[in-house]
Amino acid sequence: MIPVAATPATPAAATPGIVTPSPYQVTFGRIVxxxxxxxxxxxxxxxxxxxxxxxxDGRRVTFRLALPAHDSTLRVLAVDERGRVTASPGVGPVxxxxxxxxxxxxxxxxxxxxxxxxxxLLRSFPGVAAAxxxxxxxxAGAAWNARARFPAGSTLKLAIAVEALRSVRGPxxxxxxxxxxxxxxxxxxxNEAANRLEAAFGGSTSGGSARVNAMLRALGLVDSQMYGGYxxxxxxxxxxxxxxxxxxxxxxxxxxxxxxxxxxxxxxxLIHYVYLAAGGRGPLIQRFGGELSPAEARYLLYLLVxxxxxxxxxxxxxxxxxxxxxxxxxxxxxxxxGLVFWPGGALVATVMTFGSGVGPSSDVLAGRxxxxxxxxxxxxxx
Numbered sequence: 001m002i003p004v005a006a007t008p009a010t011p012a013a014a015t016p017g018i019v020t021p022s023p024y025q026v027t028f029g030r031i032v033x034x035x036x037x038x039x040x041x042x043x044x045x046x047x048x049x050x051x052x053x054x055x056x057d058g059r060r061v062t063f064r065l066a067l068p069a070h071d072s073t074l075r076v077l078a079v080d081e082r083g084r085v086t087a088s089p090g091v092g093p094v095x096x097x098x099x100x101x102x103x104x105x106x107x108x109x110x111x112x113x114x115x116x117x118x119x120x121l122l123r124s125f126p127g128v129a130a131a132x133x134x135x136x137x138x139x140a141g142a143a144w145n146a147r148a149r150f151p152a153g154s155t156l157k158l159a160i161a162v163e164a165l166r167s168v169r170g171p172x173x174x175x176x177x178x179x180x181x182x183x184x185x186x187x188x189x190x191n192e193a194a195n196r197l198e199a200a201f202g203g204s205t206s207g208g209s210a211r212v213n214a215m216l217r218a219l220g221l222v223d224s225q226m227y228g229g230y231x232x233x234x235x236x237x238x239x240x241x242x243x244x245x246x247x248x249x250x251x252x253x254x255x256x257x258x259x260x261x262x263x264x265x266x267x268x269x270l271i272h273y274v275y276l277a278a279g280g281r282g283p284l285i286q287r288f289g290g291e292l293s294p295a296e297a298r299y300l301l302y303l304l305v306x307x308x309x310x311x312x313x314x315x316x317x318x319x320x321x322x323x324x325x326x327x328x329x330x331x332x333x334x335x336x337x338g339l340v341f342w343p344g345g346a347l348v349a350t351v352m353t354f355g356s357g358v359g360p361s362s363d364v365l366a367g368r369x370x371x372x373x374x375x376x377x378x379x380x381x382x
Contacts, residue, residue: 015088015089016034017033018033018076018091019034021091022171023093023094025094025295025301026096026298027067027095027097027298028279029063029064029065029097029102031044031076036078038080039079041053042077042079043076043079044074045075046068046072047068051065051067061076066343069322069341070095071093072096073090073092073093075089076088094302097341100137101345103279103280104279106138107245108139109139111376114133115143118372121369122144125361126355126361127358129351130263130353131145132350133349133350133369133370134347136347136348148263149254151254151259151260153329153334154189154328155262155326155328155337156212157194158270160194161300162274162292163211164197164200165292165300166201170293178197182197183303185197187306191229191232192232195232198229205228208229216270219283219284221269223262224261227260254333256333263352267352271338272348275301277292278301301324305323307324312327312336313325313349313351314370320342320343322340323370332356332358333352333358336350344378345377347370347377349369
């Protein structure tokens with residue numbers, strides 16, 4: 001028998017290291033660090049500024065704190081009993097979101113006053129409109145015309161992103177082909193990047209679309225569908241809790257040629273599921289097991305908070321609010337679908353418009369809907 005040498009003990013790290021968060025991800029303020037032996041105090045440094053500290057009572061320390069709502073670089077300093085300080089390598093960029101907005105499961109409860117407010121806003125639009133909003137802390141929400149199907153435009157690029165992440169192992173490395181395509185598709189809304197991603201995981205744009213559709217159906221999102229790729233050059237159901245769930249129905253159905261389509265309820269629930277997955281929760285995690293990880297969802301949210309398409313959901317929101325969103329438009333339709341984070345919570349808001357009145361009036365409507373939802377949910381939380 002060949003003798004087996006004993007495996008030497010792993011030497012203790014000489015410097016601290018940040019376990020989570022990772023670069024190019026959002027964080028809800030949870031920082032986990034490994035510390036060298038003998039550490040008595042750990043200090044968090046954000047962009048070179050001492051942020052907070054706490055006594056260390058072991059080799060691992062966890063902080064929960066509010067971080068800046070912009071890209072930052074984090075370090076952890078370890079102080080031993082003799083006052084000697086060692087520093088972790090910098091981790092960044094990471095984007096801070098409110099700790100109060102950390103993902104957690106909620107039910108779905110219809111809010112009648114907010115539904116009336118949405119109905120008034122949408123009926124004033126010179127065309128067909130739909131909206132879906134929900135408070136991600138309480139589950140309260142409202143919808144109007146939310147199951148009507150609209151030309152989807154680029155809103156379904158979010159679904160392509162989800163399916164692309166299911167096809168890779170872990171968040172794409174910065175500068176990798178998948179990362180470059182994801183950034184181009186979401187941040188710049190590049191159609192060619194969307195087509196190349198579909199072909200990468202599906203063998204062709206039609207094969208990729210079939211996989212996206214299967215994923216949507218597996219999540220119970222039945223009012224949305226991909227039809228092949230994009231023209232280059234073209235710009236499970238909610239759980240009941242504490243009352244009637246958010247009513248999603250059809251008030252007015254736009255008429256348009258067969259092609260990519262989506263509903264406000266489907267888009268709103270899909271981005272809600274991405275948010276829940278960032279915390280290891282919700283249908284994307286439950287339905288697809290290890291195919292989509294929380295780290296990948298946090299990477300996707302990081303891209304969505306960097307989408308350079310302002311003046312829609314964010315139009316009338318306070319400066320303290322952060323929007324992670326993906327808009328879409330074609331000649332006859334204009335939409336926005338996103339998450340709104342503010343100190344104290346988060347909400348989902350989806351607004352879709354169709355007809356000759358699309359354009360700036362669509363963006364104003366999206367802004368008014370998000371503004372009304374935030375005001376209502378803040379009032380309910382008091």
